[in-house]
Amino acid sequence: xxxxxxxxxxxxxxxxxxxxxxxxxxxxxxxxxxxxxxxxxxxxxxxxxxxxxxxxxxxxxxxxxxxxxxxxxxxxxxxxxxxxxxxxxxxxxxxxxx
Numbered sequence: 001x002x003x004x005x006x007x008x009x010x011x012x013x014x015x016x017x018x019x020x021x022x023x024x025x026x027x028x029x030x031x032x033x034x035x036x037x038x039x040x041x042x043x044x045x046x047x048x049x050x051x052x053x054x055x056x057x058x059x060x061x062x063x064x065x066x067x068x069x070x071x072x073x074x075x076x077x078x079x080x081x082x083x084x085x086x087x088x089x090x091x092x093x094x095x096x097x098x
Contacts, residue, residue: 001062002069004029009073 011025039045040053054062076082 001033002066004033005066005070006073009070 007029008021008025011021039049040051046053
C-alpha cells in the first residue's frame with residue numbers, strides 16, 4: 001500500500017508541490033489497488049500466492065504505517081539537501097526554463 005501511495009508522491013516530487021496529480025496517475029494507482037483487492041478476494045489466486053487476509057487490527061497497523069511512511073517522505077523532501085538535488089544545475093528555476 002505504501003508503494004502505491006509513493007507513486008502519487010513521486011509524481012509531484014520535491015519542489016513541485018504546486019503541480020496537481022494527473023488523472024491517469026490516479027487511475028493507475030486505483031487500478032493497481034483494485035487488482036490487489038481482486039487477488040485477495042479470489043481464493044484460488046490467494047492460495048496460489050499463499051496470501052492471508054488481514055484482521056481489522058492488522059489493517060489498522062498497515063494504514064498507520066502507510067501514513068507514517070508518507071509523512072516521513074514528505075518531511076525528507078523538505079530538507080534543503082534533497083531539494084538541491086531537484087534544482088537545475090544552471091541556477092534557473094524549472095518554471096523559467098519552460
